[in-house]
Amino acid sequence: MSYTVTLKASGKTFQAKPSQTILEAASDAGITIPYGCRSGMCGSCKGRLLSGDVMLEDYQESALTEQEKSDGLILCCKALATESITIEIRESEEEEIIKSKVTPVRVESLEKLNKDVIKMMLKLPGDERLKFKAGQYIEFIMADNSRRAFSLANPPHQGLLELHLRLIEGGKFTQFVFNEMKEKSIHRIDAPIGQFYLRESEKPIIFVAGGTGFAPVKSVIEDMIFTNINRPIFLYRGVGKFEDLYMHDLSSEWANTLDEFTYIPVSQNQSSNSDQLRIGLVHEAVLEDFKSFNNVQVYCCGAPGLVQIAFESFVEKGLPEDEFFADAFTFAPPKK
Numbered sequence: 001m002s003y004t005v006t007l008k009a010s011g012k013t014f015q016a017k018p019s020q021t022i023l024e025a026a027s028d029a030g031i032t033i034p035y036g037c038r039s040g041m042c043g044s045c046k047g048r049l050l051s052g053d054v055m056l057e058d059y060q061e062s063a064l065t066e067q068e069k070s071d072g073l074i075l076c077c078k079a080l081a082t083e084s085i086t087i088e089i090r091e092s093e094e095e096e097i098i099k100s101k102v103t104p105v106r107v108e109s110l111e112k113l114n115k116d117v118i119k120m121m122l123k124l125p126g127d128e129r130l131k132f133k134a135g136q137y138i139e140f141i142m143a144d145n146s147r148r149a150f151s152l153a154n155p156p157h158q159g160l161l162e163l164h165l166r167l168i169e170g171g172k173f174t175q176f177v178f179n180e181m182k183e184k185s186i187h188r189i190d191a192p193i194g195q196f197y198l199r200e201s202e203k204p205i206i207f208v209a210g211g212t213g214f215a216p217v218k219s220v221i222e223d224m225i226f227t228n229i230n231r232p233i234f235l236y237r238g239v240g241k242f243e244d245l246y247m248h249d250l251s252s253e254w255a256n257t258l259d260e261f262t263y264i265p266v267s268q269n270q271s272s273n274s275d276q277l278r279i280g281l282v283h284e285a286v287l288e289d290f291k292s293f294n295n296v297q298v299y300c301c302g303a304p305g306l307v308q309i310a311f312e313s314f315v316e317k318g319l320p321e322d323e324f325f326a327d328a329f330t331f332a333p334p335k336k
Contacts, residue, residue, distance in 0.1 A: 003081040007031070008050060008088045022047075022054070022076040022087070030097060033089050034195060037149060038077045040064075042304050042328035045076040045089075052085030062304060090322070098131055102141065102190050107183050108160060113246040115167075117212060118178060119153075122161040122189070132156055132192030134223035135216040135299075137327070138163075140173065141188040148173045149193070151301070151327060153215035155223035161191075164215040164246075196301060196327035198224065203297050203323070204232035206290070208282055208310055210302025211239060214247065216327055217301055221254065232260040234289070238282025238302065242271045264289070283310040293319035304328040 002015040005022060014029035016022060023045055026033050036044035040059030049072050056064075057078045064075050076089065105122040112118050124130060134155050139147040154162035168174045198205075198220050209217045214237055221233070235254070239245045245265055255263035265277040266285045278285050283306065290296070293314050300310045307328040315321055 003052075004084040005081060006084075006086040007033075007091060008086055010091055012091075016081045018080060018082070020080065021057075022074075022079045022081065022085075025081075026076070027097075031091070032097060032195070033076060033091055035077055036194070036196075036326065036328050038193065039147070039149075040075055040078040042307070043075065044326065044328065046073055047076055047087045047089030048072050049074050049079075050086040050088055052081065052083045054079040054081050054085060056080075098133065098192055100190050100193050102188055103128070103130075104186055105161070105189050107181060107185050107187070110177075110181065110183055113164070114243060116244065117167070117246050118165050120163045120165060120177065122163065122187075123159075124161075129159055130156075130161060130191055133197035134219040135197040135327070136192040136194040137196075137216065138189045138191035139193060141190060142173070147190070151194075151196070151212075151216035151219070152192070153218045155219055155226055157223075157226055162215075164212045166212045194327060196299065196325060198229070198299075199297065199325065201297055202231065203295055204234065206286060206296050206298045207233065207235045208286060208298065208300040208302070208306070209235070209237050210282060210306045211244065213301030213303075213306075213327070214251075215301075217299065218247070218250075220299065225258070230259065232262075233258070234262045234264065234286075236264045236266060236282050236286055238266045238268070238285075238306070240267065241269045242267055242277060245277070282306070283313055286310070287313055287317065290317070293317045297323045297325070299325045301327040 002017050004013055005016050006013045014025055014031055016025035023035055034044050036042040041063050043063035054074055059075050059078045105124055108121040108123045110118055110120055137149050137151040139149045141147055150163045153164050165174055165177055167178050196216050207217045251263045255261050266282040267277050298314055300307050307326045311324050
């Protein structure tokens with residue numbers, strides 16, 4: 001048994017089994033709708049239910065408020081159809097859909113970039129390489145089949161997979177990585193996943209990266225360099241304090257060697273190195289520098305709060321909604 005899902009904007013339809021989320025069913029049908037975390041935490045896959053009914057699995061309230069739910073909004077990554085439905089949601093135009101697959105990986109190396117961030121390099125079996133778009137992410141599959149998502153920090157042409165993991169207080173997986181994980185150990189991942197990748201355009205690019213949100217941005221920038229994509233780039237990196245600004249030298253090197261590349265590090269707090277960076281919130285630094293957002297693309301990666309306020313602030317200043325691309329990092333388990 002399956003139910004018909006109709007997308008209002010395009011009129012496209014696909015079938016969803018009772019055990020499938022709307023997002024899973026759309027993916028199986030080769031239809032791409034916006035998503036980020038796939039775990040009910042970021043709100044990227046939010047759509048409006050116009051007819052029919054769904055059952056919502058557990059999700060985080062910040063991703064879908066009670067008011068939004070009352071207004072008919074649903075999270076497609078957590079909604080299971082209980083009858084045929086019609087939804088209103090922005091559809092993504094895809095040049096190519098790369099299906100994710102589960103594969104074993106070996107930990108090649110672990111290197112601390114600062115006291116809270118570790119760089120992990122992973123190798124696929126034999127001479128295999130993961131086909132992905134710069135900016136996408138992978139999911140570690142745990143022994144209990146739970147998952148932890150981390151963005152790829154390397155461009156696709158490099159063989160090893162690079163991850164940047166921040167130590168999260170009380171975070172089971174990151175505590176394990178920092179304290180127990182061994183080099184040469186074998187793990188399972190599902191990859192590639194995500195829609196945070198460069199779209200074709202000649203517009204200048206504003207990258208807004210909070211903390212380890214720098215990882216997918218690094219992947220995209222290094223892929224642009226490798227493929228000779230030349231567009232004006234403004235890289236804004238937001239951290240709590242200067243010491244959190246890992247790979248600062250790499251970002252500075254890009255600014256010194258690449259044409260039309262501007263690097264603006266932003267710290268929320270003063271420090272002995274404050275002369276090297278702006279003080280304040282990273283999205284506010286962008287707003288100070290850009291009076292209009294009519295002719296730019298924005299790629300924002302970091303905590304959901306940063307992504308949300310950046311989106312709202314930039315759209316208010318004229319950014320077209322479909323020129324904002326985001327990857328919201330989430331850490332806590334979903335709660336309803």
